[in-house]
Amino acid sequence: MTSKIINMAERMKDKEDLRLEAMFRSAPVPDDGFTTRVVSRIRRRIWVRRLSLPIAVAVGAAISAGPILEVVKVVPALINPLFGSTFNIERLVAADLPQISTFLFGAGLVAVIFLASKALED
Amino acid sequence: MVAQQDAGAFGELVRRHQSHVRNFLRKLTRDYALADDLAQDAFLHAWDKLHTFTGKGAFIGWLMSVAYTTFLQSKRRSNRYGEILNEIGQEPVRQSMEQSDEISDLDRFLAVLTEEERAIMILSYACGLSHREIGDAAGLPVGTVKSIIFRGKEKIRESFDIEDHQYG
Numbered sequence: 001m002t003s004k005i006i007n008m009a010e011r012m013k014d015k016e017d018l019r020l021e022a023m024f025r026s027a028p029v030p031d032d033g034f035t036t037r038v039v040s041r042i043r044r045r046i047w048v049r050r051l052s053l054p055i056a057v058a059v060g061a062a063i064s065a066g067p068i069l070e071v072v073k074v075v076p077a078l079i080n081p082l083f084g085s086t087f088n089i090e091r092l093v094a095a096d097l098p099q100i101s102t103f104l105f106g107a108g109l110v111a112v113i114f115l116a117s118k119a120l121e122d
Numbered sequence: 123m124v125a126q127q128d129a130g131a132f133g134e135l136v137r138r139h140q141s142h143v144r145n146f147l148r149k150l151t152r153d154y155a156l157a158d159d160l161a162q163d164a165f166l167h168a169w170d171k172l173h174t175f176t177g178k179g180a181f182i183g184w185l186m187s188v189a190y191t192t193f194l195q196s197k198r199r200s201n202r203y204g205e206i207l208n209e210i211g212q213e214p215v216r217q218s219m220e221q222s223d224e225i226s227d228l229d230r231f232l233a234v235l236t237e238e239e240r241a242i243m244i245l246s247y248a249c250g251l252s253h254r255e256i257g258d259a260a261g262l263p264v265g266t267v268k269s270i271i272f273r274g275k276e277k278i279r280e281s282f283d284i285e286d287h288q289y290g
Binding site: 039 | 129130132133136137140141144145148149158161162165166169227228231243244247248250275278279
């Protein structure tokens with residue numbers, strides 16, 4: 001009830017209010033392509049955001065592939081003393097090293113394709 | 123639909139409210155090109171912050187608060203009202219009661235107000251927002267909005283009388 005009274009009081013205007021309203025009144029601004037320009041900017045922004053993640057993943061994978069392979073080469077030398085000669089990690093990794101680099105490249109490519117297709121779907 | 127970041131649906135909101143936002147910014151800046159640039163930026167900010175609109179209060183109040191914040195943050199704010207004040211101060215003898223081609227009575231009235239008072243007077247009398255919606259837009263309690271409007275009207279009344287005395 002109080003809010004209704006407050007709203008009614010707000011709507012009661014004196015001559016000064018009416019004069020100020022008349023003074024402030026202006027014609028509606030025609031759109032003139034304004035909405036189209038805003039929506040275009042929004043769509044551009046959406047695309048930039050969607051593409052930036054897959055590109056970042058691809059660049060990151062390309063940069064980190066080399067160092068990851070170096071780490072993979074070193075790890076067996078660290079692990080081998082734990083397992084002794086029964087399980088020679090070093091020999092295993094050396095044998096599989098070419099396949100590991102292919103595997104890493106393939107995994108990165110799959111991730112990029114997945115993210116890009118998800119972005120296109122959206 | 124808008125909550126799911128649909129640009130087309132947001133475009134409909136832009137179409138409905140662009141006149142209010144642009145009118146508001148045009149009256150604040152008195153520079154149509156700058157106002158339209160700020161209005162575009164304001165709608166982009168609104169798009170980014172759409173998830174913060176909880177539905178509490180009118181959308182127009184929230185949108186005007188984004189527009190007003192965009193205006194305040196803009197480093198390109200026009201100094202049109204400062205220029206008007208300077209012109210009024212520099213040409214007291216030539217001033218007449220008739221409306222000048224370049225400076226309207228409205229410009230003169232708004233020039234004597236602070237930026238906050240100007241924004242609230244425009245939201246109230248030009249945009250027709252309720253005190254609650256103005257409070258949402260300016261981030262002020264309703265009581266403060268009413269005080270500012272009262273103060274603004276007082277200043278305009280006094281300036282009009284003082285104008286006759288000082289420059290007549």
